[in-house]
Amino acid sequence: MAAARYWRLVPRGPGLSLHTAAAAAVTAPEMIGPAVAAAPVARYPPIVASLKAKSKAARQRRVERWQAMVHAAESVDEKLRILTKMQFMKYVVYPQTFALNADRWYQGFTKTVFLSGLPPPPAEPAPAPAPALDLAALRAAACDCLLQEHFFLRRKGRPPLYREYETIGSPFLDQLVAALMGLLSAHNPALAAAALDCKRPVHFYWLRGEEIIPCGHRKGRVDALRYQINDKPNNQIRMSKQLPEFVPLDYSVPIEIPVMNCKPDKLPLFKRQYENTIFIGSKTADPYCYGHTQFHLLPDKFKRERLLKKNCADQIEVVFRANAIASLFAWTGAQAMYQGFWSEADVTRPFVSQGVVTDGKYFSFFCYQLNTLALTTQADKNNPRKNICWGTQNIDCYVKICLG
Amino acid sequence: MALASGPARRALARPGRLGLGGCGAPRRGAYEWGVRSTRKPEPPPRDRVYEIPGLEPITYAGKMHFMPGLARPVFPPWDPGWTHPKFRRLPPIHEQPLYKDQACYVFHQRCRLLEGVKQALWLTKAKLIEGLPKKVLGLVEDPRNHIENQDERVLNVISHARLWHSTEDIPKRETYCPVIVDSLIQLCKSQILKHPSLAKRICAQNYRLSTTWNRESLLLQVRGSSGARLNAKDPLPPIASREEVEATKNHVLETFYPISPTIDLQECNVYDVEDDTGFREGYPYPYPHTLYFLETANLRPHRFQPDQLRAKMILFAFGNALAQARLLYGNDTKVLEQPVVVQSVGTDGRVFQFLVLQLNTTDLASNEGVKNLVWVDSDQLLYQHFWCLPVVKKKVVVKNEDILANTDKTSECPQLFEMRLVSSLQPTFPEGHCNSPGKRQEEPTREEKADAPTQSSILLCAGNKNCGQPGALHLVISLINSDPCSPNISGRAAEKRCPFNKTLSTYIVHKLQCIIITFFFPLLIQNQTTR
Numbered sequence: 001m002a003a004a005r006y007w008r009l010v011p012r013g014p015g016l017s018l019h020t021a022a023a024a025a026v027t028a029p030e031m032i033g034p035a036v037a038a039a040p041v042a043r044y045p046p047i048v049a050s051l052k053a054k055s056k057a058a059r060q061r062r063v064e065r066w067q068a069m070v071h072a073a074e075s076v077d078e079k080l081r082i083l084t085k086m087q088f089m090k091y092v093v094y095p096q097t098f099a100l101n102a103d104r105w106y107q108g109f110t111k112t113v114f115l116s117g118l119p120p121p122p123a124e125p126a127p128a129p130a131p132a133l134d135l136a137a138l139r140a141a142a143c144d145c146l147l148q149e150h151f152f153l154r155r156k157g158r159p160p161l162y163r164e165y166e167t168i169g170s171p172f173l174d175q176l177v178a179a180l181m182g183l184l185s186a187h188n189p190a191l192a193a194a195a196l197d198c199k200r201p202v203h204f205y206w207l208r209g210e211e212i213i214p215c216g217h218r219k220g221r222v223d224a225l226r227y228q229i230n231d232k233p234n235n236q237i238r239m240s241k242q243l244p245e246f247v248p249l250d251y252s253v254p255i256e257i258p259v260m261n262c263k264p265d266k267l268p269l270f271k272r273q274y275e276n277t278i279f280i281g282s283k284t285a286d287p288y289c290y291g292h293t294q295f296h297l298l299p300d301k302f303k304r305e306r307l308l309k310k311n312c313a314d315q316i317e318v319v320f321r322a323n324a325i326a327s328l329f330a331w332t333g334a335q336a337m338y339q340g341f342w343s344e345a346d347v348t349r350p351f352v353s354q355g356v357v358t359d360g361k362y363f364s365f366f367c368y369q370l371n372t373l374a375l376t377t378q379a380d381k382n383n384p385r386k387n388i389c390w391g392t393q394n395i396d397c398y399v400k401i402c403l404g
Numbered sequence: 405m406a407l408a409s410g411p412a413r414r415a416l417a418r419p420g421r422l423g424l425g426g427c428g429a430p431r432r433g434a435y436e437w438g439v440r441s442t443r444k445p446e447p448p449p450r451d452r453v454y455e456i457p458g459l460e461p462i463t464y465a466g467k468m469h470f471m472p473g474l475a476r477p478v479f480p481p482w483d484p485g486w487t488h489p490k491f492r493r494l495p496p497i498h499e500q501p502l503y504k505d506q507a508c509y510v511f512h513q514r515c516r517l518l519e520g521v522k523q524a525l526w527l528t529k530a531k532l533i534e535g536l537p538k539k540v541l542g543l544v545e546d547p548r549n550h551i552e553n554q555d556e557r558v559l560n561v562i563s564h565a566r567l568w569h570s571t572e573d574i575p576k577r578e579t580y581c582p583v584i585v586d587s588l589i590q591l592c593k594s595q596i597l598k599h600p601s602l603a604k605r606i607c608a609q610n611y612r613l614s615t616t617w618n619r620e621s622l623l624l625q626v627r628g629s630s631g632a633r634l635n636a637k638d639p640l641p642p643i644a645s646r647e648e649v650e651a652t653k654n655h656v657l658e659t660f661y662p663i664s665p666t667i668d669l670q671e672c673n674v675y676d677v678e679d680d681t682g683f684r685e686g687y688p689y690p691y692p693h694t695l696y697f698l699e700t701a702n703l704r705p706h707r708f709q710p711d712q713l714r715a716k717m718i719l720f721a722f723g724n725a726l727a728q729a730r731l732l733y734g735n736d737t738k739v740l741e742q743p744v745v746v747q748s749v750g751t752d753g754r755v756f757q758f759l760v761l762q763l764n765t766t767d768l769a770s771n772e773g774v775k776n777l778v779w780v781d782s783d784q785l786l787y788q789h790f791w792c793l794p795v796v797k798k799k800v801v802v803k804n805e806d807i808l809a810n811t812d813k814t815s816e817c818p819q820l821f822e823m824r825l826v827s828s829l830q831p832t833f834p835e836g837h838c839n840s841p842g843k844r845q846e847e848p849t850r851e852e853k854a855d856a857p858t859q860s861s862i863l864l865c866a867g868n869k870n871c872g873q874p875g876a877l878h879l880v881i882s883l884i885n886s887d888p889c890s891p892n893i894s895g896r897a898a899e900k901r902c903p904f905n906k907t908l909s910t911y912i913v914h915k916l917q918c919i920i921i922t923f924f925f926p927l928l929i930q931n932q933t934t935r
Contacts, residue, residue: 137603144606144688152687154680156612156629171609182596182603192594193557198586200569282568287560 067344076284076340083342084205084276090226091269095326096298096319099267100312103321104258109208109227110329111375112368112387113253114321119246119367119390138183142397145175150401162300169297169360170234174198177235177295195238195288202231202294203277204330207343208375211263224376225264228276229330233355236281236331237292243352246369246390253386280334289338291331291353296323298359317394320357320364325389328355328368332387336373346374346383362394451475502674508616508623509669511719513630517668519660520711521780524718526665527624528761529768530776531655536758537643537779551595558786561587562807565753566790574792581700581753584786604637606689611682615723615730616675618769622666625675626723629682630716632696633724635689640745642762644777649743649764652775679735681727690731692724697750707752710783717748717759718778725763737767739774756784 049057051065066082073079093109107114149172159167177196185192209225260266280291300306302319332351341347351370356363372385453461453475463477464470497503517523525532535541543549551557565584569575589607596602609632616625659665683690697717699707708716725744733740740763748759758781765774788808795803 141603148606148608148683148687148689152683153608153610154612154682154684155610175606178590178593178607179603182593185594185596189597192597195564195587196590197569201571203571277571279571282564286564286568 070342071345076338079340079342080278080284080337083337084278087273087276088226089271089273090205090228090276091264092272093227093229093269093326095229095231095296095323095330096302097267097322098301098319099269099322100315101318102267103318103325105260105264105267105269106322106325106329107257107389108260109264110325110387111208111257111372111380112325112329112389113255113257114325115253115255115388115390116392117390118365118392119369119388122244122246133187134183138180141179141183142176145172145179146398146401148172148175165300165303165360166297169358172360173234173295173297173358177237181237190239190241191237191292193240194292195282195286197233197236197238197281199232199234200236200281201279202229202233202236202281202327202331202334203279204229204333204337205276205278206333206373206375208380210377226276228274229326230277231327231330233294233327234297235295237294238281238286238288239290239292240287242290242349243292243354245350245352246367247350247388249347249350249371250385251371251388252384253388257386278334278337280331280338284338289335290351291335293354293356294327294331296327296355296357298323298357303359304362317364320394321366321389321391323357324355324364324366324368324391328353328366328389329370329387332368332370333373336370341373343374343376343379346372346379346385358397361398362396364392364394366391448476450478454478497674500674502676504673504675506623507671507673508625508675508677509666509671510625510627510675511669511723512626512628513716513720515668515670515716516708516712517715519663519667520709520715521718522658522660523663523665523667524715524722525778526657526659527619528718528722528776528778529619529657529765529771530718530722530761530778531652533777533779534781535779536781537760539643540760540779548598549595551591557591558588559807561591562787562790566807567792567805576702577753578700578702581698581751584753585696585698585749585751601638604689605693606635608633608635608682612680613682613720613723613727614676614678614680615727616677616679617726617766619665620769620771624666624669625677626719626726630695630720631698633682633692634694634696635683635687636691636693637689639691639742640693640747642743642745643760643779644743644762644764649762649774649777652764652777653773655775657771657775679727679730681724681731690728692728692746694747694749695720695724697748699750699752710755710757713750713752714757714759714780714782717750717757718761718780721746721748721759721761722763722776725761726766729763729766733766737765737769739765739767754786756786757782758784 049055049061051058051061070079070082073082093106099105103114106112149168155167181191181194181196205226205228207224207226210222211225213219213221213223265271280289282288298319304316307313307316307319332353335353336347336351339347347370353368353370355366355368357366358364367390369388371387372383374380374383374385451461453459461475464474465477465479467474494500511527521532524530561584565580565587566575569583570579593602610629611633612627612629614625614627616623618624681690681692695717697713697720699713701707725746728746729740729744732744744763746761746763748761750757750759760779762777764776767773790807791803791805794801794805
């Protein structure tokens with residue numbers, strides 16, 4: 001307001017436009033500024049860009065005001081509300097997708113580096129000698145779960161069409177997770193106290209990259225790309241204590257993240273506008289706000305025989321990897337946002353979670369470490385951190401179930 | 405007469421059967437005919453040649469076209485040689501392979517018995533004992549079985565199920581009921597370090613049970629799948645001693661004449677008498693331990709009443725026990741030396757029912773002799789009320805999201821949970837009863853309140869306004885002045901407050917206000933003039 005008043009006082013020459021006059025007006029007090037700053041009290045209010053003008057400076061000021069509002073929010077719920085309340089068209093990312101080479105695309109969307117194999121074991125040994133892992137008991141429990149679902153339990157009628165794997169695989173996974181949690185709680189007492197969710201949704205909303213709007217009343221303007229993941233893992237284990245990091249926060253991986261030269265629409269990825277949600281499986285008030293492991297079951301659409309029939313043998317691994325990257329990024333990102341971090345307030349500690357993706361017979365194990373949430377163009381300018389995902393190949397759980 | 409055709413003609417031809425009592429109601433066999441518009445036209449009547457014996461009718465079948473003077477050929481019904489699954493017609497009931505003359509009364513998971521527990525006890529020849537057995541309660545009291553931070557963890561479980569586990573503001577019962585049961589079981593399983601026998605159990609969903617037994621010339625059957633079943637490697641030990649079992653000989657089963665004991669059971673003539681535990685031979689966890697029954701319907705009429713739920717629990721536990729007994733000891737009817745014990749937990753997310761059934765005898769045909777024993781602990785509330793949204797009175801938050809525990813019996817909460825823990829603890833102990841820490845029960849009030857908001861919130865608003873003016877004027881003024889945030893309701897009623905806060909509802913309220921004003925204005929004027 002003072003600036004506006006000042007502009008009116010400045011006489012505008014015939015050749016000067018409003019902008020230059022404003023610039024002159026802006027620079028003039030700055031020259032006087034140092035002289036004025038010498039005095040302890042500034043005599044004039046700060047000169048800032050307009051708030052409602054149709055200018056880049058005004059837009060920048062509005063963006064900064066919104067970001068300041070998020071920074072100043074008192075509770076995490078309020079922060080999430082401010083970040084997600086405006087709905088715009090966004091890409092809906094499906095972790096379980098038939099798209100070819102989806103894992104490379106998803107790495108680009110989530111700034112993730114994929115490393116095969118499992119992460120390096122922690123440097124220090126375990127503080128207390130843990131009891132020996134009773135592999136035989138674990139194997140017996142797994143066999144019992146498998147046989148119960150595949151053979152012993154008499155089900156009524158045939159499973160619905162194209163859902164045979166899910167009808168057997170989903171209860172099998174439930175039983176397996178429950179059994180393993182019970183047996184392994186001797187080694188990890190935190191597992192005994194962990195929360196187990198069955199088929200609870202996990203949502204995450206983030207911005208990454210920019211595009212020029214091709215058509216519409218905002219044509220030609222730069223707009224951020226928004227993504228939303230709505231995932232439903234078969235089971236997930238949540239704990240009240242965070243898992244320790246695998247590698248330091250600023251660990252630099254020499255591998256480059258794949259860069260795709262076309263728009264995400266080519267994946268195919270489609271835009272929709274609906275509620276932006278960020279959800280780890282339970283609300284912010286839950287003390288069990290850190291994730292441990294997720295278990296995903298691939299539907300019949302992605303079973304091996306079907307992919308082989310479509311000549312997509314190389315896509316079998318891709319399906320598992322894409323599912324793990326997307327789901328675990330969404331989960332760890334949501335966990336980080338529950339702690340108050342967001343793209344302008346990057347994480348100060350890495351968020352770590354694990355995942356197991358299976359189609360009933362073949363299992364793949366993944367570990368994910370979220371090092372950065374700053375994925376927007378503005379925040380990613382000088383951000384060397386990358387998220388890391390370790391993953392194994394498909395390991396078959398059993399060779400064959402012999403009936404009778 | 406020529407104008408009438410088909411069923412109308414039939415109706416005219418047999419006027420005596422036209423409508424039941426002449427009121428136009430359809431005849432009993434009406435639905436056998438099928439819908440008139442899609443009914444196939446009746447075939448024309450056969451020629452009289454076919455009725456005259458000894459005559460060989462000459463038909464135009466060979467000529468492949470109609471010929472006046474020749475008889476209409478009668479062809480055998482065409483058999484296509486294959487059946488399309490969509491158009492497969494089942495043979496009539498009398499010709500089905502499993503048809504039997506004796507009717508069987510089947511109890512399935514949606515049977516709501518009229519006489520509830522009494523009827524279930526008669527059907528299973530059992531004696532009811534209120535309260536859980538002392539052995540179980542002893543395990544409840546045992547401090548070794550307590551979980552650390554039990555109250556806090558149970559409160560977390562309840563909050564998680566009722567509020568946190570879903571993105572909605574108020575999760576529905578269909579989601580929160582299974583979540584609460586699973587979380588409590590998970591909490592019990594967390595004691596696996598103290599009680600390693602918890603590892604010798606496995607849960608099975610969607611199992612199919614089928615057992616048949618005779619009861620005073622009635623053939624009864626329990627069939628179907630209902631909820632989850634916890635199986636164990638070792639059987640539960642018997643609870644009642646031999647003497648108590650012998651003492652049941654003197655007990656007389658309660659009858660409820662004139663109501664038949666088979667009321668609300670499904671009567672059918674096509675059934676299979678084979679017993680089926682739901683699992684094949686060689687199953688490593690053959691003994692049923694606990695059954696879980698969840699009433700998850702959102703609407704109260706769709707849920708079972710507590711008495712009906714208890715009856716269902718008794719019958720399914722009995723069915724499981726009977727199938728197990730027959731598997732172990734054969735099909736002969738006798739008094740069991742090693743009684744079979746099965747436990748059961750039924751809930752609708754807040755009210756819990758616990759049950760222990762001990763099958764002492766498979767001789768169920770007569771009313772005398774040893775009876776089976778049933779211990780029931782009914783209507784245990786885990787919590788009394790749960791507010792999902794803050795209660796706002798006059799724009800001031802009076803109560804935040806909170807759970808109201810039982811204020812009367814402060815120790816019931818841990819007990820209820822203990823029961824659940826106990827039930828899942830040791831297979832060798834009958835603790836299996838789920839003693840969930842007494843969830844405080846204030847549900848009854850909540851149920852009532854829940855019904856209230858479904859009525860017009862406008863009336864509630866009007867009622868809440870402390871306006872001295874009577875009649876229509878009062879209603880109008882209170883409607884105009886009604887504050888979206890002021891309704892004086894809590895709990896589930898608070899959920900119904902939402903309509904006022906939503907823009908569509910405020911629009912509707914505004915519209916109603918306008919309508920009411922236009923309607924009531926003349927009344928107001930009348931009132932004022934008459935005064």
